[in-house]
Every structure is written in structure tokens, then in C-alpha cells.
Amino acid sequence: MTGGQALGILALGAYAPQRVMRNEEFEAYLDTSDEWIVTRTGIRERRIAAEDEYTSDLAFKAVEDLLKRHPGALEGVDGVIVATNTPDALFPDTAALVQARFGIQGFAYDLLAGCPGWLYALAQAHAMVAAGLARKVLVVGAEALSKILDWNDRATAVLFGDAGGAAVVGRVREGFGFRSFVLGADGTGAKELYHACVAPRLPDGTSMRNRLHMNGREVFKFAVRVMNTATLEAIEKAGLTPEDIKVFVPHQANLRIIDAARERLGLPWERVVVNVDRYGNTSTASIPLALKEAVDAGRIQEGDHVLLVSFGAGLTWAAAVLTWGGA
Amino acid sequence: MTEQEIFEKVKAVIADKLSVEPEKITLEARFIEDLGADSLDTVELIMGLEDEFGLEISDEDAEKIRTVKDAVAYIQSKLG
Secondary structure, three states: OOOOOOEEEEEEEEEOOOOEEEOHHHHOOOOOOHHHHHHHHOOOEEEOOOOOOOHHHHHHHHHHHHHHHOOOOOOOEEEEEEEOOOOOOOOOOHHHHHHHHOOOOOEEEEEOOOOOHHHHHHHHHHHHHHOOOOOEEEEEEEEOHHHOOOOOOOOOOOOEOOEEEEEEEEEOOOOOEEEEEEEEEOHHHHHHEEOOOOOOEOOOOOEOOOOOEEOHHHHHHHHHHHHHHHHHHHHHHOOOOHHHOOEEEEOOOOHHHHHHHHHHHOOOHHHEOOOHHHHOEOHHHHHHHHHHHHHHOOOOOOOOEEEEEEEEOOOEEEEEEEEOOOO | OOHHHHHHHHHHHHHHHHOOOHHHOOOOOEOOOOOOOOHHHHHHHHHHHHHHHOOOOOHHHHHHOOEHHHHHHHHHHHHO
């Protein structure tokens, strides 16, 4: 981006809990079916955290994976941001728990912005390093969504899963790294997707329960539209055209939303990373988890232009374009 | 726009969103029962019509659009 200082992703890691929950398990107690779920969402199974496994644990495992893949990657890290919608506690922030676990010297705070939280956090990390506030920033996205689902609501229970992802943002060689960020929000859609915390209601009087609630129809419409506008804006800001995008890593919420975005960008499936079938929607962990899988599969090569996009509660959205590699 | 022109455009949107043969798309055809649409298909269909005709179709109105004829009549009334 501007400033003559190239900043990108230096290291990446992710983790998903061991326990696999297949669609068939829902058939046993809900009026739903594997066929219904697969047709409408593309999801076949998801991972569920153990009873005593929470967001901080998933964040730790993601950072451990990052360290295993990139030993020494935390050297020079001056702060931690954890993007999450399911923090262990209101306070302390989950990032402080990560900071302590890995002995990082520096700041630590959580960022709550729905599913795009990890992309918001990447943008903040980028801005902080560019402003000289940190040399490197550890950016984690972790969610224990299974802890807050209404397991008797067939419209939402089947959609989500648990996971964690982590990246270190810092200087890369010229010609690599982030080329654009697009961040947005439309709080008039707050009532479409919520989970109560301190207040039992929204400012407009909408009462909120202590379980995840989603108006699927409205969020679907919003997602299809915003995936299109946000990606085109990010590509344009990056000085590129859709054909330049080698790898598209969309938020893994619903295969049909991904397909609509893919089609509108005119990208073939070979360029789109999909793992929603195996993990469901893991919110802030979704993109780092998919990104890591794509890197491991050799689908992302040094110099490839990669497009990331997400949408979620708020309503919020975010997109980014980066040129992979240069570490 | 005449009713026939609207019908032709609606037909094209339906054929694209529901992946059905244009011949099957008669005015009497029902989206769910005859054209095999599921709940998300109908959302995509409504969005496709909104884009095609530059309209905003409220959820309440969308619920009432069950056949091709309903869609054509609704759009005609909105376009005036």
C-alpha cells in the first residue's frame, strides 16, 4: 500500500478441535436432514470444541501451530490482537491470555466485529506497523461458537463450528504484502444477527437472547450483495482486475454465497478456496483456517494475488488483497 | 415496458437463478412446486429481479410472489 513500506503475512497457523460432528447427528434430534443441510449450505460436518476447551485454548493451539511451522516467528512481535465473538470472558481480554501464554512483550486487546473481525484485525496490525507502533503484530481469530448456539434451532445450529487461526503481520520484501483493505459496517442491520451479553435489548428495543440468533434470509441477501461490492472495491484499490486474482479465499459461511460471489467476479472454481463442507462457519477463524489449507495444498505460490472477503454480525464486512510471500 | 417484455426478462432471470429450461417457465408455473426452487433459490430469485428491474422488493411482498404471473404483475405495478 502507500508509504513505501511493504507489509504482509510472515507466518500462519490454524487449529480445529478433534471432535467431528456430522450432519447425521442433527437428524437424530432435529427436524432436518443431511440432504437439506448440504443443499442449502454446502456443510457436511463441523468441529466442536471439547467440554473444557474454550476460545483461548483454540487461540493457543493456533499460535502453537504457527510456531511449529515458523519457529521463531514471535520474535519482534510487539502486540497481540485477538478477533473473536466468543471471548472466554467479558474481561480480561482473550488476547491478554495469549500474550501471557507466549510471553509476548507488548499490547494485547480483543476486537469484536462479527465474522470479519480477523480481517479488521489484519488492517489494524498493518496500520500499527506502518505507524511505527509495533514491529510485528500477532493477529489471532478464534471462536468457540458451539458454546453459544441454540442447539434446538435447526436454522442456525447446523451452520457453525469451532476453530482458531493466527498470523504474524510485519515487513515483507517490496512487491509483496497487502495491496488494499476495505472495511465497512451497517448497524441498521444489527437485529439480523445477535447474541445478548450485558444488555437484554438493542437500542431499537429488539430483545436479545443469550443464544445466537440469525435472520438467515436477510443475512443471505446482505452477504451476496456485499461480497460482490467489497471484493470489487478491494481489487480496484489494489490496482488490479478480477482476472489478476489467483486465489480467492472467501469467508466460509455458505457454499451458495461463495458461489454467488465467485460467479459475479467471473472466477473459475479452481481459484476459490472452499472448506465450509468440513468446518462450517467458524467466524473469525474461517479465513486463516482456509488460507492455511490452501498454502499447505500448494495452491498459493509466492507472488500470487490473493483476495480475502468476509461479512457478519454488525452487520460488518471486510475485504483485502495481498500479494503472497516476501517474508 | 409491456407485460410481454416484463415476462421475457423475468423468464431470463428465472432460467438463470433456478437453472430451468425457458420452455418450462409459463405464467402459471409456481416457483417451488413446479420449478423446483428451495427457500434460498427464492431469495436469489427475488434479488435477481431487484437487480434486473432496479426495484426493492420487501420481504412481505416477496412472500406473496409464488408464481411467474405474481412476479410479472408485481413488477408491472411497481414500474407503473
